[in-house]
Amino acid sequence: MLGSFRGLFSYDISIDLGTANTLIYVRGEGIVLNEPSVVAIRQEPGPNNTKRISAVGVEAKQMLGRTPGNITAIRPMKDGVIADFTITEKMLQHFIRKVHEDKFKAFKPSPRVLICVPCGATQVERRAIKESAAGAGAREVYLIEEPMAAAIGAGMPISEASGSMVLDIGGGTSEIAVLSLNGIVYDNSVRVGGDRFDEAITAYVRRNYGTLIGEATAERIKHQIGTAYPGAEVREIEVRGRNLAEGIPRSFTLNSNEILEALQEPLSGIVTAVKTALEQTPPELGADISERGLVLTGGGALLRDLDRLLVEETGLPVIIAEDPLTCVARGGGRALELMDAHGGDLFALE
Amino acid sequence: MSESENDTVDEQRTSKQKTLPERPGRRLREARETRNLSREEVASELRLQTRIVAALEEDDDSSMPPSAFVVGYLRSYARRLDLPADEIVRAHEQNLEGPQPEIVPRVRKSQVSSRDLPVRMVTWLIFIGLGALLVVWWLAQQPALEEPGNSSEVATAALKATPTTPEGEAQTVAERPESATETDAQLPVFVAESEGTASEEPDPVEPTTPEPAPEAQPQAAESEAVAQAEPAATGLRMEFEADSWIQVTNADGQQLVSRVIKAGRTLRFTGKPPFRVILGYAPGVTIHYQGERFDHTPYMRSDVARFSIGSPGDDQGGEG
Numbered sequence: 001m002l003g004s005f006r007g008l009f010s011y012d013i014s015i016d017l018g019t020a021n022t023l024i025y026v027r028g029e030g031i032v033l034n035e036p037s038v039v040a041i042r043q044e045p046g047p048n049n050t051k052r053i054s055a056v057g058v059e060a061k062q063m064l065g066r067t068p069g070n071i072t073a074i075r076p077m078k079d080g081v082i083a084d085f086t087i088t089e090k091m092l093q094h095f096i097r098k099v100h101e102d103k104f105k106a107f108k109p110s111p112r113v114l115i116c117v118p119c120g121a122t123q124v125e126r127r128a129i130k131e132s133a134a135g136a137g138a139r140e141v142y143l144i145e146e147p148m149a150a151a152i153g154a155g156m157p158i159s160e161a162s163g164s165m166v167l168d169i170g171g172g173t174s175e176i177a178v179l180s181l182n183g184i185v186y187d188n189s190v191r192v193g194g195d196r197f198d199e200a201i202t203a204y205v206r207r208n209y210g211t212l213i214g215e216a217t218a219e220r221i222k223h224q225i226g227t228a229y230p231g232a233e234v235r236e237i238e239v240r241g242r243n244l245a246e247g248i249p250r251s252f253t254l255n256s257n258e259i260l261e262a263l264q265e266p267l268s269g270i271v272t273a274v275k276t277a278l279e280q281t282p283p284e285l286g287a288d289i290s291e292r293g294l295v296l297t298g299g300g301a302l303l304r305d306l307d308r309l310l311v312e313e314t315g316l317p318v319i320i321a322e323d324p325l326t327c328v329a330r331g332g333g334r335a336l337e338l339m340d341a342h343g344g345d346l347f348a349l350e
Numbered sequence: 351m352s353e354s355e356n357d358t359v360d361e362q363r364t365s366k367q368k369t370l371p372e373r374p375g376r377r378l379r380e381a382r383e384t385r386n387l388s389r390e391e392v393a394s395e396l397r398l399q400t401r402i403v404a405a406l407e408e409d410d411d412s413s414m415p416p417s418a419f420v421v422g423y424l425r426s427y428a429r430r431l432d433l434p435a436d437e438i439v440r441a442h443e444q445n446l447e448g449p450q451p452e453i454v455p456r457v458r459k460s461q462v463s464s465r466d467l468p469v470r471m472v473t474w475l476i477f478i479g480l481g482a483l484l485v486v487w488w489l490a491q492q493p494a495l496e497e498p499g500n501s502s503e504v505a506t507a508a509l510k511a512t513p514t515t516p517e518g519e520a521q522t523v524a525e526r527p528e529s530a531t532e533t534d535a536q537l538p539v540f541v542a543e544s545e546g547t548a549s550e551e552p553d554p555v556e557p558t559t560p561e562p563a564p565e566a567q568p569q570a571a572e573s574e575a576v577a578q579a580e581p582a583a584t585g586l587r588m589e590f591e592a593d594s595w596i597q598v599t600n601a602d603g604q605q606l607v608s609r610v611i612k613a614g615r616t617l618r619f620t621g622k623p624p625f626r627v628i629l630g631y632a633p634g635v636t637i638h639y640q641g642e643r644f645d646h647t648p649y650m651r652s653d654v655a656r657f658s659i660g661s662p663g664d665d666q667g668g669e670g
Binding site for chain 2: 156157293317
């Protein structure tokens with residue numbers, strides 16, 4: 001009763017609770033929050049051993065790998081699912097409050113929330129996400145599978161009786177799905193994503209340069225010169241890391257071909273997943289997909305020439321969705337609207 | 351389709367859409383031609399069908415897949431030709447009509463839900479019906495509240511008419527019915543013949559009631575109704591303050607009434623005295639005879655009272 005009253009002063013929101021970034025789409029307002037899923041926790045001095053949230057989001061991400069002993073910056077999500085339940089709840093609570101901050105100050109927010117989950121998430125993981133959102137103050141919680149939300153967000157005609165294939169490369173997982181008639185015909189989730197790219201770069205640099213670089217540096221390398229397919233242009237970047245032999249920070253230069261080599265292993269994981277999906281797709285839908293193509297969404301789609309790699313490997317036209325980073329959150333928001341218009345049985349919502 | 355035909359088609363289209371920026375097809379085709387590439391070559395490189403490449407160059411929306419795909423094709427094509435992809439896509443989107451594909455439920459709903467129109471209509475009808483019933487009930491209550499005033503007037507009028515009847519046929523006169531229908535149905539029950547005694551009735555002779563019927567009481571009880579209607583003081587009048595069974599028999603042994611009377615009603619009897627009265631619940635009944643209070647408490651035995659009232663000399667006094 002009180003919840004529905006408070007609901008008058010809350011938004012309907014869709015959350016893409018990703019390993020790397022959390023995006024919140026507010027109905028009627030668009031994407032209002034896009035922050036890293038990072039929480040910094042400070043250990044309070046004293047006998048009680050209490051822990052406090054020190055920072056969340058962008059601020060906390062800047063602390064990653066740079067924290068003193070009493071602060072730990074952690075990512076509460078791993079591989080698209082909750083690794084630390086309490087911290088996830090706190091993070092969601094912070095984000096939900098932040099979204100409502102400017103408009104409804106007087107009331108504790110109690111929004112309707114739709115959360116996108118990886119299709120590979122188990123029942124236990126789904127329940128954990130649901131309870132986490134409920135604990136963060138959500139009035140009602142719905143779950144939608146990420147590829148479905150991504151396809152809606154990318155503007156794919158999922159209601160048609162024709163196959164659409166979507167590949168959503170997130171921070172922790174990559175989801176591949178074939179959709180038709182508002183439903184998922186095939187889905188698969190591989191635990192390869194942006195984080196694995198970063199790890200591969202870190203490992204490559206350590207192996208070939210004997211130098212240790214941090215997560216943030218690896219990510220910067222990926223963003224600036226990362227590529228998935230050999231191009232005509234070779235780009236370079238100067239990075240600093242600790243030389244393992246000397247123990248002193250050293251600076252060195254990396255080029256895009258080296259990064260391409262470093263990324264081979266995670267990329268082949270994605271390519272294999274796409275090929276497996278095509279093998280498993282019923283032939284009629286496969287024909288539709290080969291005519292129209294495969295749609296790439298998620299932050300991983302921004303890796304340079306990833307579409308060229310997939311075109312060469314699969315022989316399908318490959319399309320990068322507009323604004324791939326926000327596709328899932330936007331799709332979730334649209335799903336909320338459609339759910340209100342057509343009832344909850346439009347998609348397989350939980 | 352030859353190139354010249356394409357040109358004319360494009361020109362027609364651009365002249366038609368002067369307000370809109372130029373569509374990207376022509377620019378793509380020109381760029382492709384300067385690079386000496388055929389449509390087939392481009393199509394095989396982009397893994398697209400030749401007809402889709404043709405449709406892109408001719409800006410032919412009808413043979414293209416949904417917009418999300420077209421934007422992707424344009425981007426890849428523009429990148430292949432080293433054209434600025436964003437510009438091409440913008441040019442395409444500005445001419446776009448339906449940006450989002452419609453998402454509709456594919457499964458017919460088998461279960462009726464509360465948001466269905468017929469269900470909502472029925473719900474509203476029920477609410478409106480209940481509201482209407484409430485109004486009807488309210489309106490029905492209104493006259494009932496006003497009734498005491500009106501009905502006393504009616505009763506007075508009826509009583510006024512009584513003595514003037516030449517035959518002296520008398521009437522009852524009963525009561526203040528709560529509803530008109532009830533009155534109609536029950537009136538005949540109380541009708542008593544007064545057989546020529548009517549002429550005597552109006553003149554009240556000095557009461558010699560054996561009971562201590564104080565003279566002051568009629569005055570105290572005097573209301574304008576009584577004052578207005580002198581005849582009302584004649585005969586036997588019973589006011590019911592509580593539900594009570596009653597039986598009244600006149601001198602001829604004719605039973606005038608024998609049933610339960612509800613609280614708040616008043617019965618009047620005219621006719622041949624003495625009346626033999628049995629009250630089921632005597633404390634709840636007040637009796638006036640010939641305009642004077644008749645105390646029936648001496649006859650009460652555990653709430654039941656049996657007595658006669660009035661004397662054959664028409665006037666009164668009888669006791670049983």
